[in-house]
Each structure stands twice: as structure tokens, then as C-alpha cells.
Amino acid sequence: MKAFAKLRPEFGIDLIEVEQPRPGAFDVIMKVKAVSVCGTDYHIYKWDEWAQAHVKPPRIIGHELAGEIVEAGAEVQSSLKGNLVVAESHIACGTCYQCRTGNSHICENLRILGVDIDGAFAEYARIPVQNTWQIPKEVPVDIASILEPLGNAVHVVYATQPAGNYVAVFGCGPVGISTVGLANLSGALAVTAIDINDYRLKIARRMGASKTVNSTITDPVEEIHRDTGGQGAGLVLEMSGNEHATRQAFRAVRNGGTVVLFGIPSKEVPLNIADDIIFKETRVLGIVGREMFRTWYRLESLLKSRKLNLEPLITHRMRLEQLEDAMKLVGSGNCGKIVLSP
Numbered sequence: 001m002k003a004f005a006k007l008r009p010e011f012g013i014d015l016i017e018v019e020q021p022r023p024g025a026f027d028v029i030m031k032v033k034a035v036s037v038c039g040t041d042y043h044i045y046k047w048d049e050w051a052q053a054h055v056k057p058p059r060i061i062g063h064e065l066a067g068e069i070v071e072a073g074a075e076v077q078s079s080l081k082g083n084l085v086v087a088e089s090h091i092a093c094g095t096c097y098q099c100r101t102g103n104s105h106i107c108e109n110l111r112i113l114g115v116d117i118d119g120a121f122a123e124y125a126r127i128p129v130q131n132t133w134q135i136p137k138e139v140p141v142d143i144a145s146i147l148e149p150l151g152n153a154v155h156v157v158y159a160t161q162p163a164g165n166y167v168a169v170f171g172c173g174p175v176g177i178s179t180v181g182l183a184n185l186s187g188a189l190a191v192t193a194i195d196i197n198d199y200r201l202k203i204a205r206r207m208g209a210s211k212t213v214n215s216t217i218t219d220p221v222e223e224i225h226r227d228t229g230g231q232g233a234g235l236v237l238e239m240s241g242n243e244h245a246t247r248q249a250f251r252a253v254r255n256g257g258t259v260v261l262f263g264i265p266s267k268e269v270p271l272n273i274a275d276d277i278i279f280k281e282t283r284v285l286g287i288v289g290r291e292m293f294r295t296w297y298r299l300e301s302l303l304k305s306r307k308l309n310l311e312p313l314i315t316h317r318m319r320l321e322q323l324e325d326a327m328k329l330v331g332s333g334n335c336g337k338i339v340l341s342p
Contacts, residue, residue, distance in 0.1 A: 003122035005060045021126040023073035030067035034145035037338045048266040062121030063089035063114035066144035085132040089113040105289045151290040153178035163187035168233040171240025172200035174337045184208040194220040197333035206312040224252045241265045250276035258283040
């Protein structure tokens with residue numbers, strides 16, 4: 001089968017021919033119908049400091065997929081074959097303290113599809129059956145491929161208190177844009193979206209942002225304080241991982257407010273902990289992935305309610321063989337979610 005792999009510890013990605021994976025006893029084989037490009041994939045493509053610390057080539061990358069179960073392991077019900085499913089990319093051990101206390105998304109022995117084990121930029125992918133989630137019949141397969149990153153946004157917003165708060169979102173990648181729509185649905189007083197790319201700010205507007213700020217033109221901290229009578233935002237979501245944006249996020253939050261850190265920095269970020277956290281009594285919350293599987297149940301309910309329009313998120317549909325072009329688009333910032341089909 002065709003697959004994209006990081007073969008060497010350097011910039012770039014390679015299209016290769018490999019054998020179709022075989023299932024272990026508790027695995028299924030999915031025929032990939034759609035796979036979307038994630039910021040994590042771009043970290044690996046660029047081979048930045050984060051990727052160098054977390055990925056050991058050779059590795060087939062990609063983890064946001066939807067597909068059909070075509071083969072089942074010996075301990076898996078054969079009746080599952082033919083089901084259309086998406087994959088939860090975080091594979092937990094099930095036995096550590098976190099797993100046994102309902103926090104398997106931060107498992108001590110966590111493995112990530114496309115990072116620690118071979119992933120989904122391929123024609124077929126091997127997934128533990130416990131990590132599959134059946135696609136609701138009303139959800140098209142291309143939309144299904146972005147449910148995993150949408151789940152990130154659901155986890156971010158449900159872990160906070162947007163209702164009645166002025167919300168600021170730093171970083172309008174697909175997950176950041178999704179939090180804009182979800183914060184609105186959750187009763188935010190207003191939502192300001194901040195980015196350096198006007199293309200993505202337009203998508204944020206379509207997802208319900210009250211205001212958008214291009215931080216290369218306007219100081220977002222000054223703008224947020226102006227809009228809130230000098231107080232600052234009650235809830236700030238840092239979704240970019242950018243060093244400068246992270247520091248701005250802490251300056252933009254009001255005293256006693258909350259900053260959520262979701263974006264992955266490519267290197268360590270220095271902060272003014274005394275002034276921006278301690279003396280302001282800022283609540284800081286790190287968010288990773290999705291709560292397994294509480295977030296997926298919430299996500300399914302959200303989809304069935306039809307209250308969140310996801311169409312603005314997908315801006316490009318391409319063939320799997322065009323992954324290199326897709327990565328360049330991600331790097332330019334002139335895209336929302338890119339969905340690839342083998």
C-alpha cells in the first residue's frame with residue numbers, strides 16, 4: 001500500500017510502498033476513507049524541536065482518520081467489519097494510576113497514533129478496537145475525519161466556563177476556530193479571535209467570532225482591555241503555541257481569570273510568572289487531547305443537535321498523494337482543515 005512516512009530525522013516526508021498492516025488480537029484494520037492534516041503532523045514534517053523529542057523515524061504519520069473496518073483481530077467481534085468509524089488517536093495502557101482513575105487521556109504510558117506507532121497517511125491503518133468510534137449516520141466521511149480535532153475543542157471549552165465571560169482565542173487554526181463556535185454555543189458574552197492570518201480570521205468570523213484581530217496590525221492585548229473596560233478577558237484560550245502569543249494571552253486575561261494552554265510550542269516559552277500569574281491569581285489549565293471517552297459522547301450529542309456548522313472548517317479537499325502540497329498550505333496559514341482521500 002501507499003503511505004507517507006518520516007524516514008529520516010530531517011525536514012520533509014516520503015511517499016513509500018509498504019505491506020498492508022495485519023491486526024493484532026485486539027486490533028482492527030481500517031480502510032482509510034478520509035484523513036485530515038493536523039498541526040502535529042506539520043511539526044513532524046518541519047522536524048522542529050518538539051518532533052525531534054517525540055518521534056523516532058521511520059514512522060508513518062497522520063492520526064485524524066475516518067474509514068471502514070475491513071479486518072478484525074482474533075479477539076474482536078467479526079460483526080464490526082463494514083462499520084464506518086473514526087479513531088481516537090491516544091492509546092492508553094489501561095493499568096496506570098491515570099487510566100484507573102478516569103483520566104486515560106493523560107495515561108503515563110500513552111502512545112499516539114502517527115507519533116509513537118504507525119499512523120494513517122496511508123491506504124490502511126491498524127487501530128486498537130477500543131479506540132474506534134462509530135460514525136453517526138448523519139455525518140459525511142470527510143466531516144468525520146475532523147471529529148478528533150473537534151473533540152480537542154470540545155474538551156477545551158467544556159473544561160472551562162465561557163458562559164457570561166468575555167472570551168479571547170489566540171490562534172485560529174482549525175481547533176482554535178472550533179473553540180470560537182463552541183464558546184458561542186456555551187453562552188460567551190463575546191468572542192474575540194486573534195491571529196496573524198486574515199484568511200483564517202475570515203473563517204473565525206464565519207464560525208461566530210464577535211471580533212477578529214490581526215495581531216500584526218493591532219495589539220490584541222490593548223484591544224481586549226479596551227473592549228472590557230480595562231479588565232481583560234475572563235477566559236483566554238491559547239491555541240497557537242506561538243511564544244509571543246502565549247505571553248500576550250497572559251497579559252490579556254483579567255485578574256482571577258483563566259488561561260487555557262492548548263497550542264504546542266516548538267520550544268520552551270519564558271513567562272513573567274510573578275506579574276502575569278501569581279499577582280493576578282490567574283488560573284492556568286493545560287489541555288491535551290480528549291477525555292476518553294466522555295468527550296466523544298459530548299461530541300456525538302453536539303453533532304446530533306446540528307447547532308454547530310462545521311462546513312467553514314474544511315477549506316481544501318485533496319488526494320493523499322498531495323500531502324506535500326497540503327503541508328505547504330498549512331505552513332502558509334491560508335487554509336482551514338485539509339482533508340485527504342487515498
